[in-house]
Amino acid sequence: MFPIDLSGKKGVVFGVANDRSIAWGITKALSQAGARIALTYQGDRLKERVEDLATNLKDPLTLPCDATDDDQIAQVFQSLKEEFGEISFLVHSIAFANKEDLSGRYADTGREGYRMALEISAYSLLPMIRHAAPLMTEGGSVVAMTFDASQRVYPGYNVMGTAKAALEHGVRQLAYEFGEQNIRVNAISAGPLETLAARGISGFRDMRHAAADKAPLKRNITVDEVAQAALFLCSGLSSGITGAIIPVDAGYHIMAV
């Protein structure tokens, strides 16, 4: 028996690209707990793969959503209103930066690359929660994915660190603004995981080894461990938690050397 029961609950997960995506790990955990889930995919390129994965879910919904397109974001929530009526959770697991902005000097980041990284990875949470809130009639939980480079320098992470700092500030600001509606907003700060997005970061392999060496648990984390934390945040067990950045990193963040 699964320890958290979300039967009757519905929600949306943004950010499945393939079966290694953190968003897919979270989707599986939410689905095993009984929740009904809508998955979004970024453009036709990913449509088939996401629809294939969704066949593993009970009564799924799959919808297109490019986070740079306000109309597509609005349409996702219109469809959710029609198909689900209400929702109780939203998972934001998307990020993007140009490959050339994830290596070399941070100082060389161009205006357009900077704008795009911040828009997709941090700003997109705002229109999503704006549209989601009216559907969260009995309160809700919003979970975003972040990384420790918001606070400290990981050479190569560059503009994505800036984007994560903006995202984390957004989590706190939105937790404040939506708290009265009993909508909780939190982020999970995950240790390095081998996913499509991670492949773009220069020196990622070294980062993973360093994290395993230094972390109190002496290992890297797994996607399932992130998924379990997300499940907890989407459930009533976390009812008193909002505006928090929760590290799921084998303890790496507490270490100085």
Ligand SMILES: NC(=O)c1ccc[n+]([C@@H]2O[C@H](COP(=O)([O-])OP(=O)(O)OC[C@H]3O[C@@H](n4cnc5c(N)ncnc54)[C@H](O)[C@@H]3O)[C@@H](O)[C@H]2O)c1
């Ligand atoms: N992998 C790690 O080591 C790690 C660690 C901490 C945090 N994170 C964060 O976790 C989240 C998920 O990343 P992942 O590692 O699962 O990689 P992933 O590549 O599987 O997921 C990234 C997702 O972002 C989506 N995306 C990019 N641009 C988009 C756009 N314009 N519109 C809509 N979607 C768009 C992609 O389609 C993809 O589904 C990201 O926010 C990432 O920064 C990852």
